[in-house]
Amino acid sequence: MKILVTGGTGYIGSHTVVELQQEGFEVVIADNLSNSNIGVLDGIEQITGNRPLFELVDLTDATATRDLFSRHDDTRAIIHFAALKAVGESVEKPLEYYANNLNSLINVLVGARACQVPGLVFSSSCTVYGQAETLPVTENTPRRAAESPYGNTKMMCEDILKDVARVDPSLNVIALRYFNPIGAHPSARIGELPVGVPNNLIPYLTQVAAGIREELRVFGDDYNTPDGSAIRDYIDVVDLARAHVVAIQRLLEGKNTRNHEYFNIGTGRGLSVLEIIRAFERATGVKVNYRIVPRRPGDIEKVWADTTLANETLGWKATTPIEETLRDAWRWQQASR
Ligand code: NAD
Ligand code: WQD
Numbered sequence: 001m002k003i004l005v006t007g008g009t010g011y012i013g014s015h016t017v018v019e020l021q022q023e024g025f026e027v028v029i030a031d032n033l034s035n036s037n038i039g040v041l042d043g044i045e046q047i048t049g050n051r052p053l054f055e056l057v058d059l060t061d062a063t064a065t066r067d068l069f070s071r072h073d074d075t076r077a078i079i080h081f082a083a084l085k086a087v088g089e090s091v092e093k094p095l096e097y098y099a100n101n102l103n104s105l106i107n108v109l110v111g112a113r114a115c116q117v118p119g120l121v122f123s124s125s126c127t128v129y130g131q132a133e134t135l136p137v138t139e140n141t142p143r144r145a146a147e148s149p150y151g152n153t154k155m156m157c158e159d160i161l162k163d164v165a166r167v168d169p170s171l172n173v174i175a176l177r178y179f180n181p182i183g184a185h186p187s188a189r190i191g192e193l194p195v196g197v198p199n200n201l202i203p204y205l206t207q208v209a210a211g212i213r214e215e216l217r218v219f220g221d222d223y224n225t226p227d228g229s230a231i232r233d234y235i236d237v238v239d240l241a242r243a244h245v246v247a248i249q250r251l252l253e254g255k256n257t258r259n260h261e262y263f264n265i266g267t268g269r270g271l272s273v274l275e276i277i278r279a280f281e282r283a284t285g286v287k288v289n290y291r292i293v294p295r296r297p298g299d300i301e302k303v304w305a306d307t308t309l310a311n312e313t314l315g316w317k318a319t320t321p322i323e324e325t326l327r328d329a330w331r332w333q334q335a336s337r
Helices: 011-022 040-048 062-071 087-092 094-114 149-167 201-209 237-252 273-284 308-314 322-335
Strands: 002-006 026-031 053-056 075-080 119-125 172-178 180-182 216-219 234-236 260-265 290-293
Touching: 002 011, 011 026, 011 040, 011 237, 062 094, 075 094, 075 237, 087 094, 087 149, 094 119, 094 149, 119 149, 119 237, 149 172, 149 260, 172 237, 180 201, 180 237, 180 322, 201 216, 201 273, 201 322, 216 273, 234 237, 234 322, 237 260, 237 308, 260 308, 273 322
Parallel strands: 002 026, 002 075, 026 053, 075 119, 119 172, 172 260, 180 234, 216 290
Antiparallel strands: none
């Protein structure tokens, strides 16, 4: 059964390709390598013994995307990861973000409809909730106006999918709203490959632990949280990858109750920045040099998921303990030096 994975050489995509192959799916990756490299295919092959088919395609190119679909008109489902994802960069380059993230989704939907692909899983984000008034957030928590062009593309893509699914009952869509994906495959063959100075907490932290950067700046200790640092729901990337496999199975088995569904994909537990540092030190025995600095503009105080719907409806649950996830992140950091 052929699954098209756009953005499949990226961080979350590559882990998902591994889980799909291990479940027996045939995977075709389409990526323009704008934020990943071809060597990721070696890592996937080393883990699964199976090299996925790779198509170098810029999905903003309508003709190239149409041709991709005609070469793979037996695709049974799509996982659409391909997007630009740096929040800060999106503020500086809004047009690039809107053009890339919206056009690639539109072209993929045109291809999906032309080939009558019945199922599509979309990478959405907890960013759509902003700072929610009540926690944890459920799928019915109202979305908030986006703080960044990146966040806005996720809202707009969710809306495009909803509108298309409404007029095309044969297209079944699941939007997964990821919380904070972290960690790496336990084999240390694939992981996150940040370009330049990392923006996200875990790659920055592991680079400090490795001595590549001098200190981790903890952005704010004056939040209304037990230790004053901000709280997030950190989800292990392999657990997250497995959520895609169950979402695909739900669509292929026709178990979805509506043709357009949303699921929160997190652990259901919030951890503060300081708790993450302590957990990393416990898990690895490596001290992290850190300093408290003022809040980072645009950051929210706290968010974590209510995952009841994913647990009960998808039969999926995050199971990896945080220490194990952080150990995997550390192993990956050491392997990729
Ligand atoms: P990533 O940058 O590692 O992977 C995205 C991949 O898409 C890259 O390989 C890139 O080369 C490719 N790509 C981008 N634009 C493309 C285009 N026009 N044509 C073809 N390929 C293109 O990012 P990731 O962390 O793996 O994120 C995957 C998805 O999950 C994205 O949609 C992202 O917005 C979403 N998401 C990520 C996070 C996170 O914290 N990592 C959280 C929530 C949602
Ligand atoms: C986590 C916490 C920081 C770096 C982003 C996007 C979001 C989603 C996930 C895609 C925060 C603190 C960080 C550092 C720190 N992506 N921090 N020092 O901002 O929660 O979410 O990625 O959809 O849309 O905004 O993730 O990893 O940057 O930060 O103290 O050097 O770590 O303030 O509290 P964030 P993050």
